[in-house]
Amino acid sequence: MHLDFSPQDQQFREEVRAWIAQAYDADLRAMMAQSKNGYLDKAGQVRWQKALHARGWAAPNWPKEYGGPGWSATERFIFQSELAAAGCPPVSPMGLKMVAPVIMKYGTPEQKQRFLPPILSSDVWWCQGYSEPNSGSDLASLQLRADHGSDGDGEHYILNGSKIWTTHAQWADWMFCLVRTSRESKRQEGISFLLLDMHTPGITVSALPTLDGPMPGQQEVNQVFFENVRVPVANRIGEEGKGWTYAKYLLEFERGGTYSPMLRKQLSKIAEIAAEQPGDDGGRLLDDPVFRRKLAALHLRAAALEAVELRVFSGVESGTSIGAASSMLKLTGTETLQAASELAVEAAGPAALPFVQDTWAELQGRDAQPRVGPDYAAVLAPRYFNYRKASIYGGSNEIQRNIIAKLVLGL
Template sequence: MTDDPATAAFRAEVRAFLDAELTPDLREAAARATSVFIEPAVSLKWQAILHKRGWVAPDWPEAFGGPGWDDMQRYVFAAECAAAGAPSLAPMGLKMVAPVIMQYGTPQQQAFYLPRILSGEDYWCQGFSEPGAGSDLASLQLRAEADGADYVLNGSKIWTTHAHHANRMFCLARTSTEGKPQAGITFLLLDMESPGISVKPIRTLAGDHEFNQVFFDDVRVPQANRLGDENAGWTVAKHLLTFERGGKYAPPLIGRLEALRAREGLGPVLDARLVREAVSLRALQALEMKAMRGEGGSPALYASVLKVLGTEAMQRQDTLACEVEGLAAWALPDGQTCAALAVAVPRYLNDRAASIYAGSNEIQRDLIARAVLN
């Protein structure tokens, strides 16, 4: 695809910025990352640089602090950041809770939270899943009892990414047991320093500390921190999940695949598999751009489709990376280790969860079937 003059000029501007501001230590940290969730010591450093330029939230409306880009500019920016090896930013604030604060928050909530999300002053985690309430999220049991101007929370959340770093959580809690399970859920914004909150680490197969279980013991949350109406949190959460599931999967995957294809001595079978994957990623890129333009389907439908295709492409690429880097490791002299394989294997293990989080891919296929096949 050839850029028109305006897009070419914008691409050149982005590349010049990345050349000047993306430091070697940030590139190296991104290259060594084994998860989409990079440690905040890295992601917040890059976020501060982007924030200074006004480019930290490409998808935000200009009225809330976004850069005012069109769809093509946003996609070009994502592609160039991926090609340059920029670290990813934590999505929980910028890409997940911020859009629902814009949609459902009061003017006071928007004025307080959104600038702090842009600057990185607030670092968020997501309190959705519970023991026994994952894909069946409506069965959640974290209880929020009204008490004066507060809710009092008791229960727990699990698989809470970066809860040990976060100072804020957006959370679903049960405020009613009447009617359908979805009808008694409320969306809350809370301070992780609140008395009664404790965080227990969960180690992954890759050996990372990324996940946690969070316990709530008589935790008081002001009712003023509710987002939307009481018992209407399911509607707020569905809006958020559209942003969590959808996204730009193709740009970083294309960049990583090109690096794998550049390796020598892979043999015709592995070469053919890499080419086939390159074609698949270009198709995914075309679908993402179609979704970006709002053509041919609802945002919720596209979010489910892209979540399935993007996460499964990620897992296929992880398998290919282990094979490619494994071949390279065999060629090394005794006693030498392959740094690339030391990244590829933990990434493979970490990304096994990609087809489960944000709603399992099996559930997404059900949603797609209902939307398309009635």
Template sequence: MDTRFTEEELGFQAEVRQFFADILDEELLSKLHGAEASANLKDGMIEYQHRLNERGWMAPGWPVEYGGQDWSMTQHFIFNAERGKVGAPAPIPFGVTMVAPVIYSYGSDEQKAHFLPRILNSDDWWCQGYSEPGAGSDLASLACKAELDSSGSNYVVNGSKIWTSFAQAADWIFCLVRTDNSGRKQEGISFLLIDMKSPGVTVRPINTIDGFHHLNEVFFEDVKVPVENRIGEEGKGWTYAKSLLVHERLSIAEVAESKRNLEQLRELARAEVNGGTSLLQDPAFERRLAEVEIDLMALEFTELRVLASAAEGNMPGPESSLLKLQGTDIQQAIQELRMDVAGYYSQTLQGELNAAQLGHDFADFAQKQYFRGRASSIYGGSDEVQKNVTAKHVLGL
């Protein structure tokens, strides 16, 4: 693989770099990453996504006819690399990366015409209704039920979903529901789009150790969903769900974000004095940092191979599990190293005396990222499940 950019690609890199320099002012960065980000995340993300959409770069991976870009694999790589360097987030994935590919691949013309432009323009904020209290990694065991009413024009949905990210701010939820119990459990699942304002939908927060409200339980009690909000055929939802999970696991790898976090970690370690010298010069720390960087380089090249294959029209297979596995391992390794740089101050709990008052101003952030990062080896398919996929489809075990 030739990793040198052509003159045209270097020009595109400069264009992307200038674009992010133009749109990321201090006010927007504060909304996305600052102290008030938790409270204003939706407003900040919508403002940011509007700027992406105005440039036509909200969903470059979509087919061109639906608003995507006819970019090469290298251009996609450059875009994400430059985005990651400046701390610009990827769009919230539930609409643009997860449900949209299902809609434009399997949805009706009416569904495409209605939902896709609204996703591009951030008019609708989506959340994902997959996991249930008794169906997490074994997703096909879900029990949330949808039955046709007497008119045959609506499904009546009863059940619950859990670990639903940002459901408190969502306008719509895409759900896997059970419409048939007569055959194999995978064959009785359908894919529904549900308006979160529908009577009978209740959202309850799940308080997590990182102090950031992003997870919820969602309850459905006799919720009416029009049949035209079903994607594709009844009972084929498992097929659609599997294609969505591939897109989710590719994005979970977060190569661009990890590269930026690694550079920030290096600067923090350079400024930290340990025994009279920079922590960055400590042999043990330096070795650990180098190991993570090598793993990240390997992951980046693996991602490039997957993108190259996708550019030729191939659907990612078990490679998405490999990217997800290694990506989350690297994220957690960086979080642990950041905690080590903060030292004792990383153990300070929130309260009247917080980490910023007692020591490093990044220690509280390090702690919250570390706590939140423990879940990355569970969501999107647990590590154990991804290892089973790899063993079966890659190693043939």
């Protein structure tokens, strides 16, 4: 796809590049080079997001009235492309990209005033309370109880149950959470959407080990337990029992997004690795026709994905809802990311093996062997394992295919 940018767009691109060169310093680059999932530890992530906020660029998709930069779709595309090309970390999505749009659309004026500014400045960290031990892709079956209570402090809900696979709950100050407030109607109609303070008595966060193995500062998912946790009714978004509507709106932002810039960066790295590794014939792996065919196929998938992203985001610019297109982006984007992580491990070959063995040793409680190999290999196996979840979170890709079949193909 060929795009002709205006002189103003080119000037904006140079402005973004100059800012990245100054703000994305050597320390942040070193941390990012050893990230298994594309994010930094909390201190590094907050530092990066506060730098974006100081420049007014933390929330490119936010309306200007709430502190967004007021960019066009082209400017947002240029901005995301330049961040990806430089290898910058993405912003943590739970606050800026997920709960904030829900608060903007369905929250009260008081909720907007209270929650949106600290989300924008990254002063308050959020996590998502959707999945439960027996409610994953079938989210409507969730069971976390929210019973009504009332005392001198006013009306509140009393929560009992648990949430699971809660990303960065150990860092979070607040959670946006789906709870069951009624069992008398259809499952979807008994769900409400609450905002809750993670420091409330009765909340316990328990870390969950994952297949990608522990890496310093990169522990990711947790189970969160609620025992008689009191949440003010004033922290409910919208009407009681309408949480399913708000959750579906939020999922458009979780499932959508830009995958192609990240893929281009990863494919470029794979080519660098393959240029250093020997092929079966003794030459460079990058010159092997079978490997080049695999790499070219991923470049084509990334280019096709970019075309769809541009078409979708152009529609959003004119006021069109993302709708089922978010399922298409999520499905194609996550599966292409997984394929790229597989090809990266293949490119590294034996250089990635010590890190695979390390992961198993750490999960089994054994001492890991000293790590030997090029620096880039340290994250390839953990990233491969980490991306296995990409086709599950946000609604499994099997569910996305059902949505596409129903809403797009009419089956």
